[in-house]
Amino acid sequence: MKPPRSNPSTARGARPTIDSARKIPPESDAMIQLHDVVKTFSNAAGEFTVLKGLDLKIKRGEFVSIVGKSGSGKSTLLNMVTGIDHPSDGQVVVNDVDIYTNFTESQRSKWRGRNLGIVFQFFQLLPMLTLLENVMLPMDYVDMYDFNKRPERAMDLLKLVGLEKFANKLPVLVSTGQQQLAAIARAMACDPPLLVADEPTGNLDTRSADTIIQLFETFVSQGKTIVLVTHDPSITSRTHRNIIISDGELIDETISRALPLLRHRHMLEFTKLVEERVYRPHETIIPRDQHVDYFFMIRKGGVEVILQGKKKDHIVSRLGENEFFGEMELLRGGKSIANVRAGGQPVEVLALPRADFIRVMNESPITAEALGKIVQKRLEEHQIADYRR
Numbered sequence: 001m002k003p004p005r006s007n008p009s010t011a012r013g014a015r016p017t018i019d020s021a022r023k024i025p026p027e028s029d030a031m032i033q034l035h036d037v038v039k040t041f042s043n044a045a046g047e048f049t050v051l052k053g054l055d056l057k058i059k060r061g062e063f064v065s066i067v068g069k070s071g072s073g074k075s076t077l078l079n080m081v082t083g084i085d086h087p088s089d090g091q092v093v094v095n096d097v098d099i100y101t102n103f104t105e106s107q108r109s110k111w112r113g114r115n116l117g118i119v120f121q122f123f124q125l126l127p128m129l130t131l132l133e134n135v136m137l138p139m140d141y142v143d144m145y146d147f148n149k150r151p152e153r154a155m156d157l158l159k160l161v162g163l164e165k166f167a168n169k170l171p172v173l174v175s176t177g178q179q180q181l182a183a184i185a186r187a188m189a190c191d192p193p194l195l196v197a198d199e200p201t202g203n204l205d206t207r208s209a210d211t212i213i214q215l216f217e218t219f220v221s222q223g224k225t226i227v228l229v230t231h232d233p234s235i236t237s238r239t240h241r242n243i244i245i246s247d248g249e250l251i252d253e254t255i256s257r258a259l260p261l262l263r264h265r266h267m268l269e270f271t272k273l274v275e276e277r278v279y280r281p282h283e284t285i286i287p288r289d290q291h292v293d294y295f296f297m298i299r300k301g302g303v304e305v306i307l308q309g310k311k312k313d314h315i316v317s318r319l320g321e322n323e324f325f326g327e328m329e330l331l332r333g334g335k336s337i338a339n340v341r342a343g344g345q346p347v348e349v350l351a352l353p354r355a356d357f358i359r360v361m362n363e364s365p366i367t368a369e370a371l372g373k374i375v376q377k378r379l380e381e382h383q384i385a386d387y388r389r
């Protein structure tokens with residue numbers, strides 16, 4: 001489904017107007033980069049900051065879900081990426097183009113048509129056009145593909161989403177699930193490398209939702225990048241990465257993976273309180289027989305938990321990315337019974353001060369209980385190790 005054009009001066013991504021906006025070396029591994037993006041709305045009550053300085057990188061080929069409570073800024077964030085709205089401050093780079101510097105509104109709109117597929121919760125098909133005409137519309141708008149090839153390509157896309165039989169129907173004559181499938185076909189009309197979807201299954205039954213997610217998985221396997229906002233946990237479990245936004249700020253992904261049961265506001269608190277540390281291979285992080293002052297989460301690399309034997313030390317467990325340690329001592333009190341050190345590679349950890357950890361655990365019975373179970377299991381492992389040596 002490549003564009004049939006051969007003239008390089010009109011090929012996608014090579015137009016002078018688009019080239020002049022290129023500041024970033026082409027083909028970086030990032031599809032989306034946000035640098036300190038702020039969005040403030042003004043209304044009668046004054047100024048209201050919805051995005052509070054977001055930094056985010058999404059790589060080419062990633063399938064990313066974004067979740068957050070209603071009003072946390074998810075749609076506003078997507079609108080920064082699509083160029084539908086514009087940031088009050090900061091930089092947005094999509095597919096190597098700084099989309100707010102050097103672009104006029106109409107250049108941005110054309111660029112969007114060629115680079116981005118957008119899917120909304122409420123489909124937004126044009127009601128007086130057939131499904132086929134709806135799918136052809138973006139090709140007409142950015143003048144991609146030969147005029148007489150467009151119907152054929154639109155039909156191919158409708159086949160892909162299983163709607164070829166309905167091609168000549170008006171949107172109102174098909175189900176909501178089918179309308180959304182047609183909207184997805186329309187989003188893919190110009191073969192964009194990036195698909196952005198705002199709660200695409202929010203208005204659908206589970207079966208239609210599943211069809212849509214399978215379709216997204218197919219696109220991802222073909223190398224597309226997909227970013228979608230969703231409330232549905234059955235979707236977030238199928239994406240490569242899940243990003244949480246809380247009150248206009250992004251939660252550290254190591255924290256949300258290490259402590260998934262924590263409330264978003266506590267995750268955000270931790271995000272602001274943690275300190276990043278790097279340890280050299282085999283360097284001690286928690287010495288044995290000492291008070292533990294931090295709760296640690298592993299961002300990169302791994303650690304070894306070591307118990308001292310009479311003759312030699314035993315590695316009782318190895319912990320990897322998004323796992324944590326230090327909780328045992330913090331929850332039970334007392335000194336460290338084991339030595340925790342970096343594995344054979346440098347390890348990056350997030351260290352959260354003891355008092356903050358204890359305070360939040362007291363406010364989060366579900367997380368505390370889940371951690372309690374892990375402590376119990378680890379203690380048992382240690383006792384087994386104790387017994388064996």
Ligand SMILES: Nc1ncnc2c1ncn2[C@@H]1O[C@H](COP(=O)(O)OP(=O)(O)O)[C@@H](O)[C@H]1O
Nearest residue numbers: 041043050068069070071072073074075076077
């Ligand atoms: N155009 C706008 N003008 C003023 N406030 C807005 C506008 N768009 C969104 N907001 C406010 O910004 C906040 C975040 O909105 P939104 O990004 O739509 O949240 P979400 O998609 O996570 O539910 C909300 O409080 C909303 O009322």
Ligand SMILES: [Mg+2]
Nearest residue numbers: 074075076198
């Ligand atoms: Mg929204």
